[in-house]
Amino acid sequence: MMIKTHGDTLQISGVKELGAANSNVFRDEARAAMTDTQKNIEIDLSETSFVDSCGLGTLIALHKTACSRKGMVRLVNPTPSVQQILELTRMHRIFEIVKP
């Protein structure tokens, strides 16, 4: 997993999977990486082959963090199976999903 900052946005990429085993760690690392000036979180899901309900919960948690800073979470280029899960659970209504 790679985290870098770009202006007021935290950019996360290289996530292989987001499930029960790692989602809490992911959440905590992302939060820790955010400085006071950052309000948006951008997560590159192009390499993410697996997201389960815990992973979805983590995304919601980060969404709340961003909202508390008047920012948002943007999901970039999810793989088809992850996109399907996001749609199935109607989370595409909460997140901005960006396709390249």
Add this chain to the structure above:
Amino acid sequence: MSRISGVIQPAALRLTSACDLRAVQPATEAVRHFLAVQGCPEEELSAIELSLAEACNNAIKYAGDDARAKPIGVEALCDDQDIELRVTDHTAGFEWPEKIELPDPESESGRGLFLIQSLMDSADYLRGRGENTLVMRRKRTSRPVLHNEENSQQKIAEGETVITGMIEELSSCYESLSAIFRHSADQSRISDPKTFAQTLLADLLQIIAADWFVLRLVPPGQDKLAVFVASEPSLELPPLKIPATAKSVDAVEVEAAVKRREVWFDILRPLASDDPLSGPKPRSHGLVHPFFVGDNLIGTLAIGKTRTQFLSGQQGVIFTAGQTNVVATFADFLAIHIANTRYQEEQVGNRLVARELEIANNIQQSLLPKQLPALPGFALAAGCRSAHQVGGDFYDVLKISDDVALLAVADVMGKGVPAAMFAAILRTMLRAAPELMNQPAALLTRVNKLLFEELSGVDMFITAQLACVDVRARKLTIANAGHCPLFLAATGAPVKTFSPEGIPLGIMVDAVFAEETIALPVDSRVLIYTDGLTEALNATGDRYGQERLMKWFGDAAARGLSAKQLKTELNETLEKFQANMVLSDDQTFLIMTG
């Protein structure tokens, strides 16, 4: 598993996983791999992997400390229609909700069961004492890739098909080879190429189980495909013109000839209604194979089946690859045979032409006088060089009296025996009219009348120069039938040419010929010749021409050469000019000095 379909035994995977979230991923990965081997597509695998992960996560989530020590059981069963997953835990379990709905959008949990319900066709939570099992089922969306065992059986079957195909091809090859060997032996026996092709192609039909054939050939020097032989009279169709380009191609045979490749007609591309083949053979399937010797199109071979017997599971197969090869082999063999036959015919033709030329040459030589008559105070010399393609040149000197003789040089326009025959007739006619020999114009008129019908009937004509010399009176009476002018060289004077009006013999039945009488000064030299001299070509394509001939004649006369010397020098001059060029026309001349 509730139902086992077919002969395929359900495949099963059973494993246990530690009651730890970190152990879930390896377990789901193992199940995913197992189902992938069973032929589940990617989309199905993702759904199952996620459902299984959710089930395992739940089991772990609700485990107390005691239960965490016990493993979770994971089973996956799969047949060609269904997939069943079982997750067994040793926890107190939980109450399976009656209705599963999505939680509040902002909720960080509570989506696991929703996902299972959405991704699987059914989920039953079997709660027991100290052991709970979640049974999840899903119908397979696509036909499975076959079981390993089945797979290898399939591969064996495929292998057998390939081997059968190879055997079929080998036996076809053997049959075609032996047929070709047999026909090669026949070739020397069957002299008629039609019979030969008919026999060969009838064999081909048997070998490849076809119903009909049409063999078309390109006649030498023509751009059409003419039926040479066909399997039945209804297929002896009119010739097809071969267009220069493939633009408006409609007949499959023409298309194969123009595109220089095999053309198939089958279900996908049936014979057009205006295709000549669809008349006698509608709804036929087959192929047209064009054949060549070198780059030259020799012809096309169309082979067809009237009732296509589809091979099982291979709809549209008309001929197998092996049979197609046999067609090509037979066609190529025929092409070589036909080319050979044509070459032999050409050789025979050449021999016939050579024989004809020999005969013509013999006739021509027999027409020439063995010896020229002697005229008091005058000398005569003549030459006649035959071209490769013998024409009808001849010269003659007929003595009328001691002092009077008729000199004649003629050129029959045409080649070979007919030209030589006309020369012979003309010579006879001249000799047969002694009363007109001293009136050259009247003689030409008469000969023209007599020969007109025969000459015009075969589009031939004769040019002739007649000169009646009276050595005592030293005068020359001449008439000309479209022939080259007569040259006269007298000492101290330039060469004079004489060409009284007259058209060639055989053009007009009542042609009129002018006559002219020339005085012969002492020490005159006269040259009568055929246009083979002036039309002679050198290596660079220049004609010898009348001017050059006149100049030579004037020079030679000024040097006082005798008739014999003139003849020798003229021959040498012509030889030198033409170098090694092949004579395109006879060269004949008659010289008189006195």
